Amino acid sequence: MTKAQPELQLVVSEIAEEMRRRPDRGEVATYIPELARADPQSFGLVVIDADGHVAADGDSETPFSIQSISKVFTLTLALGKVGDRLWRRVGREPSGTAFNSIVQREREQGIPRNPFINAGAIAVTDVILSGHQPREALGEILRFLQFVGQDTSITIDEAVAASEQRTGFRNRALANYMKSFGVLENPVDFTLGVYFHHCAIAMSCRQLATAGRFLAHLGRNPDTGLSVVQPERARRINALMLTCGHYDGSGEFAYRVGLPGKSGVGGGILAIAPGKASIAVWSPGLDPSGNSHLGRIALELLAKRLGWSIFGA
């Protein structure tokens, strides 16, 4: 059973207060120059339980760059488009390497390890793009986020997208390398344009927690009753989030938090407590693996205090 709302709100507020006071805030990402403008003092936390009760604290309504959290939603869309054929283009194993690692590409003949490392996410974006113009593919991704996030005001931060377009040399290298193995069907610049823009979608913790609800409830938003994916697919996306959602920090995240989660270098994390809640946290300072430092700590405390780890107490 989910805690009653006042109790849940109390836990959320306590954790937010503890996080605000902590001096260790991690390092804001600077390799995408526009992200370096984020304020490391920002902190937001939103939990939406099975009944739709919202417990929120901090900067929960401030949009931030969701970056790699978008990969959960592009994966969902690509699976909807091509089903299990997607797994010919991308694997399902944890990488044990950084999100933007290049070394594995050569060893594995261009097929990326999983849909959440950059190479895998670029391959997934390429699948969504095939048969469309980049603008249409991007529109489809954005509309999907507006639909699951239940907010048509969700938009792309063009400054962040432009900043990554200008400086994304490593992603360009990854994409060109995959193209040489025939893993990408579309022109590299088209695929990367869509990828950079979906990473630059800006959402608040509240919008993100809303968007994750179908993953917490067997593929269906329990409020609207609208089914987004089949229960089996929701379960599998959660499994990938647990094993691969934090790159080479995935083991540590599972060990400490015990929930499926997906991080982004904007400092957000979407975490799923299956059957119980969808959770979004935002703190822009990152740990050395590129995952939100305080975001992970906040989720660890939350899962512990509410007994929400999927592995039990």
Ligand code: GLN
């Ligand atoms: N857009 C970022 C990149 O490709 C996403 C990385 C991330 O959030 N981990 O580098």
